Amino acid sequence: MRVGLDIGGTKTDAVAVTDDGALLHRLRLVTGSGPEAVVDTAVEAVRRLSTALAVPITSFASVGVGIPGLIVPGTGRVAHAVNLDVEELELGSILESRLGVPVTVENDVKAAALGAWQLLDGSGTMAYLNLGTGVAAGIVRDGVLWRGSSGIAGEVGHLSVDPLGDRCSCGQRGCVETMAAGGAVGTAWGGTAALPVLELFDHADAGDARAIALRKRLGHGAAAAIRILTLTVDADDIVLGGGLTALGERLLVVIREALAESATGSRFVASLQLEQRVRLVPSGSPVAAVGAALVGRGESSHG
């Protein structure tokens, strides 16, 4: 039995799975902010899973943690997890000493990519494109996560596709993230709604020209990321996940329209059959937590 945790900015999703990745139990906790609270939340989640399954914590073969931020491959060190107010944290070794179980730490989008492969029956090359507060992708081939030499594989959100585009938080102009990330789109939309992108879509449906333009730009940004993932790693299965996918088909339609538009003027782009490569992760599917559990299974340890 293995544990997977998806530590997000507001909630932590925790699962116990079999060695084959089959789901045994799932629970959710509110995530605390700052290094100590993040560690405590993780420990508490594992404790509750052990209680729910009536087994001791040490019976878990491993705990895998998916967390936003940069994780240098092969270490349990988290850096720049801005949403969690964590600048740097030796999460792997601290959790190991608290739990007495091997712990592996992975970037949450990369973990979700592996979980999507597991839960959605991946084959060939799958790219998991996360449209959340930011934009990033995880790449899985034949069931194995592509991390890259320095852990930045799949960071397509910070590729510029428009030299005159909006300034990105990373300092560049026209990054995919300025067009298609929930954070940037919400800021561009403004307003006071709790879910600004949902409000934006509602206003676009009602005919608001500015909302229609921002929605269209969102589609074009996601479509650019999809073309990039196709023409670099030739992903034949591009799974969309992240907070924005709560919009479901309403989001997919917008992205498909942008893909179709880019294919209209180019036989080459048309030949890529981009619309057929894209699908949504089912709403509420615990891809990141299950993926984190699979990371713990042994592709690599943090040691």
Place this chain on the structure above:
Amino acid sequence: MRVGLDIGGTKTDAVAVTDDGALLHRLRLVTGSGPEAVVDTAVEAVRRLSTALAVPITSFASVGVGIPGLIVPGTGRVAHAVNLDVEELELGSILESRLGVPVTVENDVKAAALGAWQLLDGSGTMAYLNLGTGVAAGIVRDGVLWRGSSGIAGEVGHLSVDPLGDRCSCGQRGCVETMAAGGAVGTAWGGTAALPVLELFDHADAGDARAIALRKRLGHGAAAAIRILTLTVDADDIVLGGGLTALGERLLVVIREALAESATGSRFVASLQLEQRVRLVPSGSPVAAVGAALVGRGESSHG
């Protein structure tokens, strides 16, 4: 002993190598145009290697062919080799029946990527970025070529990085290829020089403002491709090859300047240390022919 052929638009580069990829012999022929002439050139190249090495053709364990155009992975079929005036050709099976030796066919840039890995002591993830008539990349990880599901992995030349850029031959606007390919840059420069990009660089050195702008755009196009290869597959070793690299350091300086410029405004881009990831393939190095020979060694056959 294995044979590798790099069939280019004007010349065919032929090598015989050991099973370990060590070079035994090399010769060059003028390539004929059209399907029949391409086949005849390949057969003639293998014959001459057998004569030079004083061994029968059937003593070659395999013949690998690198050729421009689309090769569906696992087939010996070439499509759209425009420079060779070949629309479609069953090159693998025809050559096998003419030579009596197993033949494998691979896209020339992908073959060159494998050859660069061999000849330049690759490690980790290497991207071979070909700046020739067009722009394309080949990706090699741990010595294995990444082909992708449909053979389009690495086709970064047709990613748009500027919605207001020049119209590309593929129908899109602002593709990397419109900025950094020898063909497009030469057309934009105009003139009657046999080597228009060389003339452009000479004029830029002499202070011609239009030449300076086109040279700068070339650098920015190549830099965009390098950022794409870094933030998708996290290539830590990006080798530049293709016809434009005959410009040597004059080209590398321009690309390094564009990389440095993109890092100036962005701590994130600066952290990628892009300038350190890039190097030139040594001029005249038979990367594509050696790579073709290695493809023949057995990653996959055309059957």
